[in-house]
Amino acid sequence: MALKYCQGPECHKHKTKDRIKGMKGSKSYQTRRRSSFYYGNDNFCSLNCQNDWFNKYGDQAIDHYGRTTEAKHLTQDNAWVKDWNYPSGDYMGSENRQYIYVNGITKEQRPLTEEQYRDKSYTLNTGE
Numbered sequence: 103m104a105l106k107y108c109q110g111p112e113c114h115k116h117k118t119k120d121r122i123k124g125m126k127g128s129k130s131y132q133t134r135r136r137s138s139f140y141y142g143n144d145n146f147c148s149l150n151c152q153n154d155w156f157n158k159y160g161d162q163a164i165d166h167y168g169r170t171t172e173a174k175h176l177t178q179d180n181a182w183v184k185d186w187n188y189p190s191g192d193y194m195g196s197e198n199r200q201y202i203y204v205n206g207i208t209k210e211q212r213p214l215t216e217e218q219y220r221d222k223s224y225t226l227n228t229g230e
């Protein structure tokens with residue numbers, strides 16, 4: 103797996119032993135490099151680094167993608183949430199899961215196939 107760098111703009115300034123790299127005589131604290139990261143959608147080595155990024159770029163990012171300027175509303179048109187459960191009394195393994203769509207406003211339930219459950223683009227929601 104390819105290695106990638108933490109996107110935290112101050113990563114190299116958080117002084118930990120694992121960040122010290124380089125040959126004797128020219129060692130320095132360096133940006134962490136890993137095959138995967140736990141934070142910020144696999145972009146940051148720590149919450150500190152994620153917060154550093156937001157403190158530096160967050161306002162620009164919000165302005166770029168559109169600042170929320172009025173309240174959004176949860177209605178029956180956008181309250182569908184995917185969920186799964188086991189048929190009553192059966193807790194034996196994931197092959198017996200039943201996948202469902204649940205409307206958080208009306209409480210209506212509709213059956214889902216496993217494929218629909220895993221398909222991130224499949225939705226019953228018609229609003230944001």
Ligand SMILES: [Zn+2]
Pocket residue numbers: 108109110113134146147148151
């Ligand atoms: Zn970092």
